[in-house]
Amino acid sequence: MTRHEKGMDSVATTTGPRLAVDGARGAKGLVLGGFAVLLVSVAAEFAGPLLVREYVDQAAGHAEAGELFSIAGWYLAVAVVGILASLALGYLAAQSGWHVADHVRLRLLRHVLGGRVLDLESRPAGEVLETVEGNSDIIGRSIAEAGFRVVGNLIMVFGMIAIIFAVVPAAGLGVTLLVVLVAIVLVKLTHRAVGLWKTARARKAELFGFLGDGLAARDDLLPLGESRWPGTRARREFDDLLVLERRAYVGGRAFWPLTQLFFAVSLGIGFAVGLRMLGVQQISVGGLTLIYLYVDRLRGPLEEMSAQVDQVQRMFAAFGVAAATLNTPTRGPASTSAGVTGAPRVTFTDVTFGYEPNALPALRDVSFEVPPGGVLGVVGRTGSGKSTVVNLLCGFAAPGQGRVALDGIDVTDLHPSELARSVVVLSQRSHLFTASVRDNITLFDETVPDDVVLSALADLGIESWVRSLPDGLDTVIGAGGRTVSDGQAQLVTGARALIRRSGLLIIDEGTSRLDEETQRRWSELIDRAAEGRTVIMIAHRLETLQGVDALLVLSEGQVRDHVSGADVRSYLDGAAAREVLSEVDEFVEPMEGAR
Numbered sequence: 001m002t003r004h005e006k007g008m009d010s011v012a013t014t015t016g017p018r019l020a021v022d023g024a025r026g027a028k029g030l031v032l033g034g035f036a037v038l039l040v041s042v043a044a045e046f047a048g049p050l051l052v053r054e055y056v057d058q059a060a061g062h063a064e065a066g067e068l069f070s071i072a073g074w075y076l077a078v079a080v081v082g083i084l085a086s087l088a089l090g091y092l093a094a095q096s097g098w099h100v101a102d103h104v105r106l107r108l109l110r111h112v113l114g115g116r117v118l119d120l121e122s123r124p125a126g127e128v129l130e131t132v133e134g135n136s137d138i139i140g141r142s143i144a145e146a147g148f149r150v151v152g153n154l155i156m157v158f159g160m161i162a163i164i165f166a167v168v169p170a171a172g173l174g175v176t177l178l179v180v181l182v183a184i185v186l187v188k189l190t191h192r193a194v195g196l197w198k199t200a201r202a203r204k205a206e207l208f209g210f211l212g213d214g215l216a217a218r219d220d221l222l223p224l225g226e227s228r229w230p231g232t233r234a235r236r237e238f239d240d241l242l243v244l245e246r247r248a249y250v251g252g253r254a255f256w257p258l259t260q261l262f263f264a265v266s267l268g269i270g271f272a273v274g275l276r277m278l279g280v281q282q283i284s285v286g287g288l289t290l291i292y293l294y295v296d297r298l299r300g301p302l303e304e305m306s307a308q309v310d311q312v313q314r315m316f317a318a319f320g321v322a323a324a325t326l327n328t329p330t331r332g333p334a335s336t337s338a339g340v341t342g343a344p345r346v347t348f349t350d351v352t353f354g355y356e357p358n359a360l361p362a363l364r365d366v367s368f369e370v371p372p373g374g375v376l377g378v379v380g381r382t383g384s385g386k387s388t389v390v391n392l393l394c395g396f397a398a399p400g401q402g403r404v405a406l407d408g409i410d411v412t413d414l415h416p417s418e419l420a421r422s423v424v425v426l427s428q429r430s431h432l433f434t435a436s437v438r439d440n441i442t443l444f445d446e447t448v449p450d451d452v453v454l455s456a457l458a459d460l461g462i463e464s465w466v467r468s469l470p471d472g473l474d475t476v477i478g479a480g481g482r483t484v485s486d487g488q489a490q491l492v493t494g495a496r497a498l499i500r501r502s503g504l505l506i507i508d509e510g511t512s513r514l515d516e517e518t519q520r521r522w523s524e525l526i527d528r529a530a531e532g533r534t535v536i537m538i539a540h541r542l543e544t545l546q547g548v549d550a551l552l553v554l555s556e557g558q559v560r561d562h563v564s565g566a567d568v569r570s571y572l573d574g575a576a577a578r579e580v581l582s583e584v585d586e587f588v589e590p591m592e593g594a595r
């Protein structure tokens, strides 16, 4: 079985409605409570006109004042119950909305973060954020503001029509025909509007992706005099989005004039038929008042629904987009829970891997082995496949053919949390979070004691600098916090590797030139972090390669040379190295300087 057949991918299939039901199941108590209260609220709405009919008929029949007071008292009590139920419904709807939204949010986050890192990295951060948060937010709001009420309004409309039907069948028939007509138009409108909202949501996600990129690149754009460009382009895109959203909004709201027409015609039918029946004494004055009150009360739910339908359409679109996101393939479950302890043996066996199906593979038939505790330097010119080796080792992708293993266990079979415990990456390009120095080092793991963090900082020679900060380890650094130099940032993120006892250390040396002091500290950090571990080092400097046990030279995705032991020194001094390494810009200067 090839790696591909064995497959990392699994496809969950869900639909918008199923996602909604799953979310509602998690908030079962709230949803059931909401519906129970809704029924009370609807019953109160129905009871009002019935009590009025009773009152009018009793008054016309010269009933005692006590009886009339009693009916009025009931009317008041029903009204109070209706108001209380309505308040409770608002609260339960808000709670249910946020529960369902959280369910969707969590599933989207798990899916997006649990998937292959390379898939996630191929999408702008802003777009991912909009897809997760934008859709969850719409779902939460729509349920809170419209969820129960739409159902309540539907029950009211159908219930009132049924009562009109029972009291004046001809009027009920007329109104029923109208409802069927309105429902057909509404379904068509909703279908169209949901499609338009989905397009608008996709466009919005793209736009946020662009905005995120624009913000991230502001330091680069400013010196180039292009700092206004993201703003100008974003404005154009916002204009386009406005047109799209307006079309969806207007499309959805076309229901409003329809409800007005429906109401006017229903009132006409009710009165025309009711008055005729009153004339032939088939109905009492109270009965006619009841018809009038019910038809009049239809106006409220219908008007509310014309606004709510728009919200419900957005909600359907958001559930649809969320379900489509969840249906994209993601990493399947790991087939072993076995772990790797200590410094592992790393093996690449005939590995071929391509990012794109039809492009030349980034790695072709690559094989090498690093014994436990060994240090392998990987070099090669830009695009030769060095980072791809790291991506496969970190389980970010699975090789198309061949095998990547730690102590004989396929990397893709290791559970992500097990892999995270086995591998640590020390990179000059690590991200600094807007968070305290402590959190930046522990990566928000509160179980790591301060003395472990301080000891790592002491090893790196920056403990006194951290202690001198206004809040010590609690000082917030990164964007929006205290600014630190590139060298300090590198050491703080480097401390992450020191506090973890993972057996495999991957060092990803950036290509940026560092000043002498930072370079010295980086080299010390590497020495310190490498102790007792298997090390794979993507190197760009001759100096970094001094301590390696073996050297892997990649060229266009293939192993060009693989030397070990004493041969490393002679290789680095030899003509072949000169030829290979001179292809790498970063080597030219230091190599010449070193000779």
Ligand SMILES: Nc1ncnc2c1ncn2[C@@H]1O[C@H](COP(=O)(O)OP(=O)(O)OP(=O)(O)O)[C@@H](O)[C@H]1O
Residues within 6 Å of the ligand: 118, 122, 355, 356, 362, 380, 381, 382, 383, 384, 385, 386, 387, 388, 389
């Ligand atoms: N996410 C990706 N999607 C598609 N192609 C990619 C991706 N990452 C890398 N590649 C391609 O794979 C090949 C190997 O890239 P890789 O990043 O492994 O090279 P590298 O040796 O690490 O380069 P550098 O020294 O510039 O970082 C290149 O042709 C590159 O364009």
